[in-house]
Amino acid sequence: MRKPAESSAPLADLIADRWSPRALDETGEVTWDQLRALLEAARWAPSFGNTQPARFLVGRRGDDTFRRILATLTPRNQSWARRAGALLVAVxxxxxxxxxxxxxxxxxxxxxxxxxxxxxxxxxxAHQMAGFDPDAVRREFALPEEAVPRVAIAVGVQASPEVLGEERDVERERAARKRLPLEEFAYTDAWGEAAF
Known part of the structure; x- marks a missing residue:
């Protein structure tokens, strides 16, 4: 199911097509080669003074790391993220x-x-989540003090919204994507003065 962004200017397909579904195919595979590509993309992100502060914990469905990351998620996130092909924690x-x-x-x-x-x-x-226990991640993976877990990420193959079960979740999955209009987002001359 595609839900491309509705924008006032053409966007690159990767940006227009990116959204955060929860409906994931519990049989869909995320390969190690795909995970390598995702992590290489993350590794080449810009950072202040090339300090490269990003680190990732990585588990594929069926392995021990996946199970341990899943256990740190809130019950609500566990209910759908268990179907992901991979779970990561961004640190x-x-x-x-x-x-x-x-x-x-x-x-x-x-x-x-x-x-x-x-x-x-x-x-x-991919769906990024704040609903996890950073202290549990810290304990479970023996993170040093300077390593701060910030977000969990479910990666997988998209499935039909019906896998979510509850009607409100299915409706939420099917709902149109929304963003602030550009005139409330970009200002010029003074705060609140729309640039477009």
């Missing part, structure tokens, strides 16, 4: 040998966006 490194890493969260966000756009290029979908 930001806040300190390195030179001291505090400036803009680490921004760098991790850029890496995450590269990862999800590469998922679209691979014919996959």
């Amino acid at each position: 930001m490194v806040t300190h390195n040998e030179k001291g505090e890493v400036p803009y680490a969260e921004y760098g991790l966000g850029l890496a995450g966006q590269n990862l999800v756009l590469q998922a679209v290029a691979e014919g996959l979908v």
Whole structure:
């Protein structure tokens, strides 16, 4: 099911087609080659002073890492993310040998966006989640103090919305994508003065 972005200017297909479905095919495979491509895309994201603060924990459905990441998700996210082909946790490194890493969260966000756009290029979908327990991730994977889990990511093959079961979830999956209009998003001259 495609839900391309409705925009006032043409967008690159990867951007227009990217969205965050929850309906995933529990038999759809995410290969190690695909995961390598997603992580290479993330690795080549820009970062402040090339500090590269992004790190990822990676599990494929059926392996122990997947199971352990799944256990850290909220029950609501577990209900659909269990069907993902892969689960990841995006982690930001806040300190390195030179001291505090400036803009680490921004760098991790850029890496995450590269990862999800590469998922679209691979014919996959990705859904980023705040609904997980960072402390559980920290304990389960023995993260050092400077490694901060920020978001969990489900990657998989899209399925029919009906796999979600509950009607409200199916309707939410089918609903049109919405964003603020451009005039409420980009300003010029003064705050609130629409650039377009």
